[in-house]
Amino acid sequence: MTTVTVWNEYRHEQESEVVADVYPDGIHAVITDALESRGFETQTATLDEPEHGLTNDVLDDTDVLTWWGHAAHDEVEDEIVERVHQRVLDGMGLIVLHSGHYSKIFKTLMGTTCSLKWREAAETERLWVVEPSHPIADGIDEYIEVPEAEMYGERFDIPAPETLVFNSWFEGGEVFRSGCCYTRGNGRVFYFRPGHETYPVYHQDDIQQVLANAVEWAAPGDESTPEFGNADPIEAIDMTDERSVH
Amino acid sequence: MTTVTVWNEYRHEQESEVVADVYPDGIHAVITDALESRGFETQTATLDEPEHGLTNDVLDDTDVLTWWGHAAHDEVEDEIVERVHQRVLDGMGLIVLHSGHYSKIFKTLMGTTCSLKWREAAETERLWVVEPSHPIADGIDEYIEVPEAEMYGERFDIPAPETLVFNSWFEGGEVFRSGCCYTRGNGRVFYFRPGHETYPVYHQDDIQQVLANAVEWAAPGDESTPEFGNADPIEAIDMTDERSVH
């Protein structure tokens, strides 16, 4: 059984009435419900808990971590970022959501600025499926329509995704690579664009379905851990060279 | 005219007679000669210079930076790493050589450990060209043979290269993805495996040809710089939504 830890910055919901109206118990509560109703075990973790809720014990029990952050990326401790980074490289799945594009963990994994264009105008977004056979698109129609979305526009400064699953159209005239798959170390990473604190995006059934598909896709398998470092030859070769300066 | 800055840790050559025999004026001197004879302007920079020789003035005058480091990766200041990182994202080409796989700048750009297997036994390496039409393979035969090589073996913990140009065979039984192309931001990055302080690898003509090809490939073009941040709509849309919590 796959266990998902749903991480949320969880500030907007407590500070803004507008946001609390949409996500009264936090964005993490809606995501958690969506995943549990689709058969996953979940736990939550938030910024203001000790170690941001991401203790080694919690991570030991995490197959896939979802990440929603926005205004307080800088408050995430570097030590915790490095801890999560190491877990991803060891095989933990990571789903980065919406404004999480600017999180320390995503930028660390990508190696780029992860910058983009944005606009808050409650405009229409349409996420077209460009790889219909990808498991993350299972059960999704030709497109997902988000009636009120924050616009994110290209250029999105990321490494080209290994697989591009969704490609977004925005009413105001922009496009965006909105569903991006990566492998980093033994871990699978999925960036999924939709979701905003003032719009009810995570309440949509098709968006929830993608979250569930992505968790399924990102969950670790039975992979062996590669061995690194000094290695004896497998074939019989001359080992008498003594020029090493190590 | 493309200007290349050839960076070298430049310690082994001054501390070890074995290395000095192979590279009396430093690895950077041999690489610089190779590139100049193939039509590039060059300058050098080394670890023990102020700012590791990578001042803003030097980088202003750099189209492509080559990087050779080995035993002192940790001594490269984080501030300089971040400076080089930003330059790559802005379009500067970067050629990472051999043990530079473990440099801070390469790990930062990759987002992974960049770990691998290694062995110093002066064994045969054969770099097979797997993409013969790639410009980095221009003028190269089916393979390059390195008579005395340090072995690097898979699993090489990198993101899958956007293009794999060379694939190495080692006498002791291993393989390695030894010529790997990436794009990060506006910059092109090439990792090239061969080269070791105790073996005369950079004196080989075909290895030098690949270095020149890689510089040519990584040099910035006439690209425009993308604009990031808040963006007005291009199409006429309703801009009256006032739910923002920014």
Added chain:
Amino acid sequence: MTTVTVWNEYRHEQESEVVADVYPDGIHAVITDALESRGFETQTATLDEPEHGLTNDVLDDTDVLTWWGHAAHDEVEDEIVERVHQRVLDGMGLIVLHSGHYSKIFKTLMGTTCSLKWREAAETERLWVVEPSHPIADGIDEYIEVPEAEMYGERFDIPAPETLVFNSWFEGGEVFRSGCCYTRGNGRVFYFRPGHETYPVYHQDDIQQVLANAVEWAAPGDESTPEFGNADPIEAIDMTDERSVH
């Protein structure tokens, strides 16, 4: 439950005592046993059956097709090739084995010659896992060793695989991209190099495990079928242009 159709040319086994010693009931029998013991339903089809055993009824009941051919690629009817091609585009998985690199169906899907170097010397092959987290490598150690292999060497004239899972080392000095993933239409395609009529490769447990993993990976999901052709606008736009020359 995933149903696999195991296709075999099935000529060598009936014509050569050397081959019959290794595969008395045909290569397909060994593959079928391997897949059934790992929980798949199987059926077989061979070249000399009517429609090469690949009737529409058989394909209606096929989630994944495995393909082994060698000396009689030209005898496979173009009509059947086109039928299989269409099924792959519609979502059927396809596992192409060893000398199947030269089959009509693989060349049609790749668009290239699929040529390579080869040599029959019963030499050692070592398939290194380069993407340990890929589901096709589940349960596999750092490498698979094939004690007696036909050599296939680069340049392998294929489009660069979407994911390279295995990378082979050969005793005679060559390397080969030996586990290659592709998407074509809605279908997933995996090329797996090992396997030869005179060597007992498909009797190896780890090779069988990869076959089972690949079937699992290639099996179709719940994807929707995209709609093609003339499309009404989703947004309200001016539709009065009358310049069409259709």
Added chain:
Amino acid sequence: MTTVTVWNEYRHEQESEVVADVYPDGIHAVITDALESRGFETQTATLDEPEHGLTNDVLDDTDVLTWWGHAAHDEVEDEIVERVHQRVLDGMGLIVLHSGHYSKIFKTLMGTTCSLKWREAAETERLWVVEPSHPIADGIDEYIEVPEAEMYGERFDIPAPETLVFNSWFEGGEVFRSGCCYTRGNGRVFYFRPGHETYPVYHQDDIQQVLANAVEWAAPGDESTPEFGNADPIEAIDMTDERSVH
């Protein structure tokens, strides 16, 4: 000096006044002028010439071929398609334009149906640059706007491009991967979406600049030709195995 052969179906322009108004001397004439003024040598070839103008002599003198076809794809002889296919695999560049997505040569190189959605409503298209550092985007702003375009919409049934350079937005609500790079054999292939017989798209300066950039990118280099077939070992290995059934 790079020589480009500009191929055109050249029927609409002779049969339709609407088209002749936009392209009085044929689409190929406008493309030829655009490339010559940017420093390339050009020649033209059209469907109704003997061998469709693509004789071996013409192809011997072609570094890059551009292809525009629409209503008469089926009239292109299979023999000529196979001839062009072989030339691409041997290193000739190929730029496939607009409705050429359904040409025999493009479908052969892709291995898929290359189907898509379409609509003729003279609507706005905006081609966003998603890889600003790619040479095909040299000198191009953040996007190219085509005021009157035929819509092409996803799902575009192609193998995922090796590099996606442009991503299109359409007024009617769709998106499209509109600048797609591939390698096939030794040849580079670029699919570029814009261009329609009834709209003056190829008269736009920025569109012409992309055509020139693409020609530059697709032109063959100094690559060696790989050798295929039976190969002697490079290392000394036992060659006494006699079990071959060849």
